[in-house]
Amino acid sequence: MLPGRVATTPAQAREVATELGVPVVVKAQVKTGGRGKAGGVRPAPGPSSAEETARDILGMDIKGHVARSVLVEAAQVVTDEFYLAFLLDRAERTFIVMCSAAGGMDIEEVAATRPEALVKLPVDPVEGIGAEDARRLAAQAGLPAQVIEPAAEAIVRLWQVFKREDATLVEVNPLAATSDGRIIALDGKVTLDDNAAFRQPDHEALADKASEDPLEAAAKAKDLNYVKLDGSVGIIGNGA
Structure with a gap:
């Protein structure tokens, strides 16, 4: 792993880049793949660039997930x-x-x-x-x-x-x-695996409550599986 830290504001991104003292990569922190293709992973040669890049990425919607934080990480030349x-x-x-x-x-x-x-x-x-x-x-x-x-x-x-x-x-x-x-x-x-949550109590701290759909969160609290979909048609699954 490379040195870096999560930032939630452009100013924090600049601060992290300054601390690292090397060119960095600013990465959107969202629970989905394809961040690079969506423009959510970008290089920044210095603190000012890191701040501007973070400003562009924060708030970005990537496949329905809003980037509320970024990882500012030391850049690495690879072969x-x-x-x-x-x-x-x-x-x-x-x-x-x-x-x-x-x-x-x-x-x-x-x-x-x-x-x-x-x-x-x-x-x-x-x-x-x-x-x-x-x-x-x-x-x-x-x-x-x-x-x-x-x-x-x-x-x-x-x-x-x-x-x-x-x-x-x-x-x-x-x-x-x-x-x-x-x-x-x-x-x-x-x-x-949500089915293993009973033996993984530490996983609860990893939940991103801010990005969780309120209806899905309410259903989960009652041990129900609910997935919000686009459109006006609903599906009820009753076992298999």
């Missing part, structure tokens, strides 16, 4: 960008790990047009994934030989996070390589 994710495959009723040497904003396009470039393997929930399996996965995905070891370490650690936190998705995109052979998580996304 390669990879993709790594653990997720619950509901169709196959198992966990899978996905890895690709073609990381970055266009991973969706890679998956659609070059599926062979995205390696998918099942993960036994009891045995998990060890160092040898992780090395094999990284090599099969086409990662350069010089980053196989640090990438394998990142894969094992990501699995530990996925399992420990009862997640249904833990995604790092991009997982980047530096010129000195380090592996850095430049961006990530986590989806937590």
